[in-house]
Amino acid sequence: MNEPFHCITCSDEGCEMTVLEWDRGTGLAVCDAGGGVREEVETALVGDVSPGDVLLVHAATALTRLQGGDR
Amino acid sequence: MRFVSEFRNPELGRALAHQIRELADPGHHYKVMEVCGGHTHSIYKYGLEDLLPDNVELVHGPGCPVCVIPMGRVDDALDIARRPEVIFTCFGDMMRVPGSDATLLHAKAEGADVRMVYSPLDALRLARENPDRQVVFFAVGFETTAPSTALTMIRARAEGITNFSVFCNHVTIVPPLRALMESPDLRLDGFLGPGHVSTVVGARPFGFLPADYKKPVVISGFEPTDVMQSVCMLLTQLAEGRCEVENQYTRVVPWEGNPNAMRVLAEVFALRPHFEWRGLGFISQSGLAIRDDYADQDAEQRFTVPGVRVADPKACQCGEVLKGVIKPYECKVFGSACTPETPIGTCMVSSEGACAAYYNFGRFNREKQLVS
Helix, strand or coil: CCCCCCCCCCCCCCEEEEEEEEECCCCEEEEECCCCCEEEEECCCCCCCCCCCEEEEECCEEEEECCCCCC | CCCCHHHHCHHHHHHHHHHHHHHCCCCCCEEEEEEEHHHHHHHHHCCHHHHCCCCEEEEEEEECCCCCCCHHHHHHHHHHHCCCCEEEEECHHHHHCCCCCCCHHHHHHCCCCEEECCCHHHHHHHHHHCCCCEEEEEEEECCCCHHHHHHHHHHHHHHCCCCEEEEEEEECCHHHHHHHHCCCCCCCCEEEEEHHHHHHHCCHHHHHHHHHHCCCEEEECCCHHHHHHHHHHHHHHHHHCCCCEEECCCCCCCCCCCHHHHHHHHHHEEECCEEEECCCEEEECCEEEECHHHHHHEHHHHCCCCCCCCCCCCCCCHHHHHCCCCCHHHCCCECCCECCCCCCCHHHCCCCCHHHHHHHCCCCCHHHHHHC
């Protein structure tokens, strides 16, 4: 995962991202997508998140919080 | 890399390969369908077929969302994209999917304002920044990407953005699996269930496969040892005479899925009576339409589209590939007229399409077939 070859958006292949900042008001988080790439991620489906949480992201929406993250 | 390196451990992979060999009955030829394009990609990227015994065959299923979009829908997308007032946005792979006379990439070259986005949120941002233009998002994908589209539509409404709409082509995974099971030309022993679709819908919807068709299912992750372990679990079920839905991908997939995502999907989308799938034809209640309550964001209502059904190119055998009836290299045009640079069929477009996976990783397997 997180490799440039993969299409991370259209397929059933998610991207693991680490939360850097979260804006409670907008429900959007800035996440580290790996390789220095930052993405804005919708968090409505996973509830409150904190920096360091690892999320499974599809098409810029977090579908689930991954177990084992540094929380 | 956390969550990744553990699941690419070669020793673990070899141990699982050994276990699979022990489990497989030499007198039986196993056919296991991996439903999801992500699995197909992993299988070929890591050469997992070479680790399996000859009598355990992986059959590639219809789970690549780009591959299943019919040509008529691409034509409809082109019709919208060519309007001067429109900024047409889509995922990268969709730009190369052939319609009857062009791709979205061709339309862009001819002057249409077609832009690649990574998410519907990107499209909404474009709408915010271009209030005098109509921004349309070409929504494709299974239950993994549909929540993202739905949440973006809810956000657009909350922000009062009126120049954003969605050309909805979202599909659901269960109806095509049922259609495949009704297909007389396919014999399968079991399924590797789609990992990330299951994060949304949970494991329960796959219960019909063991209940109605006596086929076991293992919901699988995408790393090489995930896939190997899932094959192992499936063969164990068969060896023990069990037939149920099991979840190998427990670190990601909750049994009940994500109820918030299901609620959002139900708020924005309703099932279409029928939806056409490339190569599979019309399948009842397999596609999502935008509910009347969100009709103001439905591009099919905002713009009139031709809505014409177009037959697949005669030379293309994507349908048989999607049903797992033939291997990609058995298609007449594979690797000659149809390549990732000049795809005829959709399976050659997406990196997760079975044909592109075979082509990109050089796994033609012709020699193996000839010897056997």
